[in-house]
Amino acid sequence: MSKDINKVVLAYSGGLDTSIILKWLKQVYDCEVVTFTADLGQGEELEPARKRAEMMGITEIYIEDLREEFVRDFVFPMFRANALYEGVYLLGTSIARPLIAKRLVEIAEATGADAVAHGATGKGNDQVRFELSAYALNPGIRVIAPWREWDLQSRTKLIEFAEQNQIPVPKDKRGEAPFSVDANLLHTSSEGKVLEDPAIEAPDYVYQRTVDPVDAPDTPETITIGFEKGDAVSVNGETLSPASLLTRLNELGGRHGIGRLDLVENRFVGMKSRGIYETPGGTILLAAHRGIESITLDRGAAHLKDEIMPRYAELIYNGLWYSPEREMLQALIDKSQEFVAGEVTLKLYKGSANVVGRSSPYSLYSEDLVTFEEGTGTYDHHDAEGFIKLNGLRLKTYGARKLRLARGQ
Known part of the structure; x- marks a missing residue:
C-alpha cells in the first residue's frame, strides 16, 4: 500500500463508519486528514460532525451548505430531461455524488492535499460515482477507498476497531442496524x-x-x-x-x-x-x-427528448455526470427548454x-384546431385524405405481399 500521501480530504458524515475511516487513514497512511461535510438538505444537524472531527484531532474542517447549488446546478438540469432510471427512479442519490466529488477535489486543491477519500463500499454504485467524477475534474487526483483496502468487513470488526481507538459508538449501532x-x-x-x-x-x-x-x-x-x-x-x-x-x-x-x-x-x-x-x-x-x-x-422535440431520456438517466446513475456525452445531451435538452x-x-x-x-404564453395548443365545434377554417378535413393515402402506401404494398404469400402465389 502506497504511503506517499501527505494529506487527504475525506467526505465525512460524522457517523461511525466515516469516523473509523478518519482514524484508519491516519494510521495506515500516516497523513493529515481534512474533513468535508456537505449539507445537501439531509435534515440532520451538522455541528456534531464538526465536534467529532475536532475530538479526533482534525484542524481543517469544512462544513458547507450546498443546498442551493445542489438544486440549481444538478437537480434542475436533470429534471429538464424528465430523467428516470429504469422508468421509475428519480436518481436522488446519483445526482448528489458529482457535487460532493466536485467539492472534494476543490478542497483538495485549496488545502494542498494529495488525495480524496470516501466511505462508499465495494459493492455499490457510489464508489464509481465519486471516483469517476473526481478523475474527470482532476485527472491526477488520488482516490482512497478504504472499503476496498481494509479487512474490517463486518459490523463487529468495525465496532471493535472503534472501541480500540476510543471512537464513540452510538448505542443503536451496537449490533445490526435495521437498514441504511x-x-x-x-x-x-x-x-x-x-x-x-x-x-x-x-x-x-x-x-x-x-x-x-x-x-x-x-x-x-x-x-x-x-x-x-x-x-x-x-x-x-x-x-x-x-x-x-x-x-x-x-x-x-x-x-x-x-x-x-x-x-x-x-x-x-x-x-x-x-x-x-x-x-x-x-x-x-x-x-x-x-x-x-x-x-x-413541438411533437418532434418532445418525442426526441423521450427517446434520449433513458440514456441520459443511465449516464447519471452510472456516475458519468462529467462525461462529454452527458454534457452533449444536456446542451440538447437545455435548448428544448427555451419556451x-x-x-x-x-x-x-x-x-x-x-x-x-x-x-403558457408560448403555448402551441390551439383550441381552434382541436375543437369539435365549427372552427375558423384553418384546418381542412379533406387534407387528411391525401395524408392517409401517402402514409398508407407502404402498408398496402406490404399487405399485398403477405396476401400473395398466404395464397401460395
Missing part, C-alpha cells in the same frame, strides 16, 4: 437488512418523509407551479429559490403521501438491489414539468400528483 439511509433535499433512500428480501413488504417505519397514502388527507389539495425556461420558479404564486421551492414541494408531497417507490434496480456494478425511495417534491415536479412541456414543446414557461395546476391526493391545468 441516504438522504438529501431530493429524496431518501433506504436499503439493506430488513429490506433485503424483495418478497417482503417494507415496514412502515422505513418511510421518513411521507405519510402512508391511506392516512393522507381525505380532501385533495390544489397547487400551482410556475416555470421559466424549464425550471420551476414559484409555488402558488410565490417566487422561491431552487432549494426553497423543492423544500416546499417536499412538504406538500409528504403530507399527501406522494413519491414512495419500492424498487429492485440493476446496479452498475452488476447486481440487483432493493431500495425504498421517497421523493415527494421531485414526483410533483416531474408531473408539473411534463405538464408544461405538453403545451410548449418551457408558464403555470401548471396539480391536484394532490392520497399518493398521487395529477396535472389538472396548464397555461
Whole structure:
C-alpha cells in the first residue's frame, strides 16, 4: 500500500463508519486528514460532525451548505430531461455524488492535499460515482477507498476497531442496524437488512418523509407551479429559490403521501438491489414539468427528448455526470427548454400528483384546431385524405405481399 500521501480530504458524515475511516487513514497512511461535510438538505444537524472531527484531532474542517447549488446546478438540469432510471427512479442519490466529488477535489486543491477519500463500499454504485467524477475534474487526483483496502468487513470488526481507538459508538449501532439511509433535499433512500428480501413488504417505519397514502388527507389539495425556461420558479404564486421551492414541494408531497417507490434496480456494478425511495417534491415536479412541456414543446422535440431520456438517466446513475456525452445531451435538452414557461395546476391526493391545468404564453395548443365545434377554417378535413393515402402506401404494398404469400402465389 502506497504511503506517499501527505494529506487527504475525506467526505465525512460524522457517523461511525466515516469516523473509523478518519482514524484508519491516519494510521495506515500516516497523513493529515481534512474533513468535508456537505449539507445537501439531509435534515440532520451538522455541528456534531464538526465536534467529532475536532475530538479526533482534525484542524481543517469544512462544513458547507450546498443546498442551493445542489438544486440549481444538478437537480434542475436533470429534471429538464424528465430523467428516470429504469422508468421509475428519480436518481436522488446519483445526482448528489458529482457535487460532493466536485467539492472534494476543490478542497483538495485549496488545502494542498494529495488525495480524496470516501466511505462508499465495494459493492455499490457510489464508489464509481465519486471516483469517476473526481478523475474527470482532476485527472491526477488520488482516490482512497478504504472499503476496498481494509479487512474490517463486518459490523463487529468495525465496532471493535472503534472501541480500540476510543471512537464513540452510538448505542443503536451496537449490533445490526435495521437498514441504511441516504438522504438529501431530493429524496431518501433506504436499503439493506430488513429490506433485503424483495418478497417482503417494507415496514412502515422505513418511510421518513411521507405519510402512508391511506392516512393522507381525505380532501385533495390544489397547487400551482410556475416555470421559466424549464425550471420551476414559484409555488402558488410565490417566487422561491431552487432549494426553497423543492423544500416546499417536499412538504406538500409528504403530507399527501406522494413519491414512495419500492424498487429492485440493476446496479452498475452488476447486481440487483432493493431500495425504498421517497421523493415527494421531485414526483410533483416531474408531473408539473411534463405538464408544461405538453403545451410548449413541438411533437418532434418532445418525442426526441423521450427517446434520449433513458440514456441520459443511465449516464447519471452510472456516475458519468462529467462525461462529454452527458454534457452533449444536456446542451440538447437545455435548448428544448427555451419556451418551457408558464403555470401548471396539480391536484394532490392520497399518493398521487395529477396535472389538472396548464397555461403558457408560448403555448402551441390551439383550441381552434382541436375543437369539435365549427372552427375558423384553418384546418381542412379533406387534407387528411391525401395524408392517409401517402402514409398508407407502404402498408398496402406490404399487405399485398403477405396476401400473395398466404395464397401460395
